[in-house]
Amino acid sequence: MSQVLFAYCPQALYGSGCSDSSCPLIHDAKYCRLCAIICQPASVYEAHLQSSEHSRKLARRGWQYCPVCRIPVSAQPGIWPVHVNGRKHRKQAAFQGIDPISVQPTDPPRDEPALRYCEYCDLTLNLDAWGTHINGAKHRTQERHATFRSAFEKAIRGRAGVEVSHVDGLDFGVVSIDAARQGLHAHILVKTPTNATPVSVTSLDIYSRFRAGHGENDMPFYVNTPPGLVHPGQVVQIPIRFQRHRGGHYEEQLLISFKGKDEETFVIARRLRAVVGEAADHEALKPSRPYIRNARARWRRGLPTVSGDRPPSLLAAQWVKKLAQSHIPHKLVELLKSGNAEEVDARVKEKYFSDPLKLSNHQLRFASLLWIEESRTVEDMRRYDMVDVRFVKEGRLYSLEVPGLAEKRPSVMVGDAIQVQATDGSEERTHEGFVHDVRQETIRVSFHGSFRADSRRYNVCFQLNRIPLRRQHQALNSSLPSPQRIIFPDSGQEGLERSLGPNDHPVDPFNMLVATNPAQIQAVNSVLQLRAGAAPFVIFGPPGTGKTVTIVEAIRQILHRDPSARVLACAPSNSAADIIALRLASLTPEELFRCNAASRDPASVLDALVPHTLRMTTYYAIPPLETLRKYRVIVSTCGNASFAYNVGMERGHFSHIFVDEAGQATEPEVLTAIKTMASEETRIVLSGDPKQLGPIVRSSIARDHGLGVSFMERLMERGVYDEQHRGISWIKLLQNYRSHASILAYPNEKFYEGELEVCGDRATTHSFIGSPQLESPKFPVIFHAIAGQNDRESTSPSYFNIDEASEVKAYVQALLNDRNFPIQARDIGVITPYHAQVRKIRKLLRDADFADVDVGSVEIFQGQERRAIIISTVRSSADLLAYDAKFTLGFVSNPRRFNVAVTRARALLIVVGDPSILSVDPIWRGFMNYVYLHGGWRGDAPTWDVNAPIRTDGDYSDELQEALAADMSAFMARLTVGEDGGEDLEGDANVDRPFQETD
Structure with a gap:
């Protein structure tokens, strides 16, 4: 065209x-x-x-x-x-x-x-x-x-004296599903002045980006034949009908073509809008005021700083080895401020990352990556600075309400520092306060005695807690006796001489379910037979294959066979570490210790684990060194695992170090648990899935130069972990106990070479077969196509989509009200990528008395499962004028997030999203093709060829942009038909083309 x-x-x-x-x-x-x-x-x-x-x-x-x-x-x-x-x-x-x-x-x-x-x-x-x-x-x-x-x-605008009503567009407002199904009618008025010549309305066209998949009578908006001649002073009605059977935002353009004096032709356009949904939901969730970026505090530098008292938890531990400060080198600070992002990236690459990663530059490479990440994190935290706020005195502490704190934005923990300055400039000092308590959206802080909270207002700057980063620098700087076998393992350092068969070294499992799983038995047996001085052994556990069950069985077998064995078990998060400890809780409190950071919220610790912890009055603590040595198993997060080194425990004390969910942690995080304590005899086991969520890295520079690749993933790229070494250096678990075959099929083929076996309990995995909620009675996957609208709330940059939130609530309500296919609220999970959408959906479900439904991000749900999972993808655009397609996809376009999200469901998976946006991403397009071809599609049909092969060499953004540009040009030609300055494409533009990618 x-x-x-x-x-x-x-x-x-x-x-x-x-x-x-x-x-x-x-x-x-x-x-x-x-x-x-x-x-x-x-x-x-x-x-x-x-x-x-x-x-x-x-x-x-x-x-x-x-x-x-x-x-x-x-x-x-x-x-x-x-x-x-x-x-x-x-x-x-x-x-x-x-x-x-x-x-x-x-x-x-x-x-x-x-x-x-x-x-x-x-x-x-x-x-x-x-x-x-x-x-x-x-x-x-x-x-x-x-x-x-x-x-x-x-x-x-009007032309030739012609006036058309509804200059701002004809808006039907928010209408209910029932009303939309029955149809609504409205009129647009055309009027000519009394002293003008007659004009003719020659055509009425509806122009839409979303024409594909619709017949002429299936379009949301419909107009009849043009009224013809309009005489001077006459007012003519153009009736508009809106009818729809699905929720969402609908917006199209009505083009009214006129022919006037001397055969002059021109077009007047009017937007047509309607929202189908629950008016009460839209009213409850609408933004309180338009989004604007947070104002940064005016910060005066160089003022003297006076500090408050640190909380007791920071003073309790008796550290033998002190943490170095490990501040960012001044030259790197200057380099990171030396130009725009592209220039900085090029200069940093040339100076720090020009050589391939190797043992000789490993420490400096990752130290530099940590510093670059720290710099970006500090910059990001400035977004949460508070301007002109007031503290409230509570005893010897001062409280401050911090909006967003419940969602960890900013992340504030006990022991963190904040800095404040008086807004009126009355004090020539900066007050540094230390957080003593964090509750919901309020922090309580200690300040120096000179601090005044009576009538003064302050600007607040949140400070980054550098202790986790300093621990990682400490690990990188520690001298490992055999660094090459751990950091760069090579041929000859395999864990086993050969892959073990089913009859080699029989194991009598504690967990009888493990006995029926050949891959799990082989993994446990392999861990028991690992050679001293071997490379880390990897247990590759795809979703639902029981990798944590496997390492817990391996730990129990180690303890059973070797009374002198000592085990350190770690995971990147408290929740993942708690799962390990919970499954080992049959050990006595004298055998198992769950080591918690001093600042951990006691409410987050499960009752069953309380006997295995040490809590002082207001904080968690570490027992004396003599007591620590007696525990057979210590469970900790990766970030807190350096405690053993810092209290003086000797290297090699632990015979085995396990890191679960190792694919989620950065390399320095994992090495915090390994490099400070491993000796040449220590056996190291990593378990996880490099196809699921990787480390969270804020800096694109740090991410692109290696910090975004987990230690486990990097190791598996080495030759000692290739397919020929399967069973020798690594094992892949294959039996999926979680999902229905239809839920597992697409991610299995896309990420796991089709190797996963469906082994879940049919009573659970098939519990929604035949449900009226399904489009196809034997296919428990639904893609609900909906075009919504992206909104942002006040100063929050996070997006939400009211249409999708309302649709999620409707699905939850339908599931809980269906007595023929009963399910409890706690067995439903809602996954969405944006914090704002999490909050909006929680509000709707809470108001509907469905508060037991868990709603959270993909990160929250990693390692979890539910009978029914509903995914809200959020990003959408129903506006023809919203030309850029790629930007709207946001970080939904992430293979690992996609994989985690769609593999949490056991029996029912529902995805609510805008297919025109998601189709930019090849993985999403392939998934939508899969659902559509198996009868699980709900809503308007896809706008692309669902039978065409999916490209693997990039996304569809350029193709979609090209199609959008062509649509815009055709529409523009229709608007400017008969005018000077543009090519006359009337013949092309009069045909309503399907909105699809061009060849």
């Missing part, structure tokens, strides 16, 4: 004017920064300024000008402090020798030269780079989008 293309002169559009008389580009145009619209011809700019859309944006936002950065800044409250504290502003101010905080907004100077800031691309450029940028593909795409918006706005 041909496209309408425009080539604007950037000097005329953005700058002070074009002086080249031979310039062939378009000059008669003007750009509105506020609306990101190109007005052509320039004469319509004044009309645009009077439009309701521009007025709304102006009232909502407003602009001010930064004379340092020479860019416009939103005048919304709180945005200017964010800007002046931003890295770009500080860098520009430093270059000009100006105090960045003292800069005040001004009006733009009339002699402002060509702009160096690109509004759409969010880039500040030097003048010599400006020309290259504006001719680049990204900018041209955004420029074309601005042109499209301009054409649409122009089509909203």
Whole structure:
């Protein structure tokens, strides 16, 4: 399909004017920064300024000008402090020798030269780079989008004296499912002035991105034949019908084509909108106010700091070996601030990561990665700074309410520090307080005696707790007796000489279920036969295959066979470590110790584990060294596992070190549990799944250069863990005890070479077969296609989707009300990737008395299972003008998160999402194809060929962008038919094409 293309002169559009008389580009145009619209011809700019859309944006936002950065800044409250504290502003101010905080907004100077800031691309450029940028593909795409918006706005306005009602669009509002099924009717009015000549309405077209899969009578909005001639002074009604059988947002464009005097043709457009759903849900969950970024506190540097008292938990342990500070080197700090992200990445790579990873550079490589990650984490924590808040005195402590704390944003623990400064500048000091208590969304802090909370207000800066990072640096710096066999194992260091057969070294299992699983028995037996000085042995456990059961059986067998054995068992999280301890809780409190961090919340510790812990009055503690030596098993998190080294326990005390869920931890985290305590005789066992969630790493630089690859995953890329060494250096568990075959089939094929065997209890896995909730009675997987709307709440950057939240509640209600297929609320889990959506769904379920349904992120559900799992993917876009498709996918596009999410369900899996967005990702597209072809699809049909092979060399974003661009161009040609300045594509545009990818 041909496209309408425009080539604007950037000097005329953005700058002070074009002086080249031979310039062939378009000059008669003007750009509105506020609306990101190109007005052509320039004469319509004044009309645009009077439009309701521009007025709304102006009232909502407003602009001010930064004379340092020479860019416009939103005048919304709180945005200017964010800007002046931003890295770009500080860098520009430093270059000009100006105090960045003292800069005040001004009006733009009339002699402002060509702009160096690109509004759409969010880039500040030097003048010599400006020309290259504006001719680049990204900018041209955004420029074309601005042109499209301009054409649409122009089509909203009346022409030739013709007036069309509903300038802001015809909105049916939120309507119930029942009302939408019956259909609703409304009218748009067309009026001509009494002194005008007659005009004809020649056609009425509905234009939609989501046409594919719909017949003409199946479209949400429908119009009848055009009314024909409209006489002067006459008012004509255009009836609009809306009818739909599914929930969601629906938005389309009505194009009214006119023919007037002298056969002049023009088009007037009107948006048509409707939301099908529960009005009460939309009212309850709507944003309280529009999203704006948190304002950063104005922070005065160089002031003296006075500190409060540290909590007793930080002073309790008797450390023999002190933690080094391990501060970020000054040169690396400067390097990380030396330019934009691409420049910094290139410089960091050249200086720190140019050589391949090897034993000689391992310590420095990972120390640098930790410092880079720390730098990014500190920067991210600044988003949670609080401005102009008041503390409340409670005894000797001071309390402060911290919104988002219940969701660990920011993450604050007992012992963490915060810094505060008086907002009125009355104190020439910084107060450092230490957190003594964390409850829900309130922290209680100790300050120096000079702190006053009576009438003063403070800015608050949260400080990063560096102790976990310092422990990791300590482990990296420790001298391992045989580092190569642990960190870079090679041929000859395999755990076994050969793979064990079923009759080799028979095992009498404690857990009789293990006796029926050949792979588990082989794994247990292999651990028992590991050679001293061997490489770490890996137990690869896909979802539901019982890897934790296997290592617990191995630990019990070790203890049974060797009275002198001592075991350290670790996992990245408290919950995963608790599972190990709980399954070993048959050991006495004198044999098993669950080591908790001093700051752990006692409410999170299971009752069955309390006898195996040591808790002082207000914190968890570590027993004396003599007592520690007597325990046969100590269970800890990876991050806390250095306790043994720091209290003086000798290297080699533990005969075995186990790390469960090892695929979730960074390499330095795992080495914290290994490198400080392992001797040449220590057997090391890693269990996990490199196909599930990996480490959480904030810095893209650190992630791309190795910190995002777990220790277990890196080891498995070495030759000693290849397929030929299966059963010798590693074992893969194969029997899945969790899921129905239809739930397991797609992830099994995609991630596990189809090796997993379905072994779950049919009474559970088949418990929804025949349920009326299913689209296909024998296929317990549903994809519910819905086009919703992305929202954000106030200052939270996290997205939520009311339509999907409401749909999730409806599914939960239907499941719990179906007595023929009974299920309890605690057997239903809801997984969604955004904190805001978690909160919104929890609110709806709590208000409906379904509070026992667990709702959380993918990370929360790793290692868990439920009979029924409902997934809300959140990101959506029903607006034709929302041109960018790739950005809307967000971090839903992550193979490991996908794998974890869809493998939690035992008997029923329901996915609620927008297929037009998810189809950008090949894994999601393949999954949706699988569900559709097996009859589990609910809602509008896919807009792509479900039988076409899935590409494996990237995503579909470019293809989708191309299709969207073609749709926009066709729509734009329809808007501008008969006008000058554009190619006449009326023949093409009159046909409503299906929205699908182009070849």
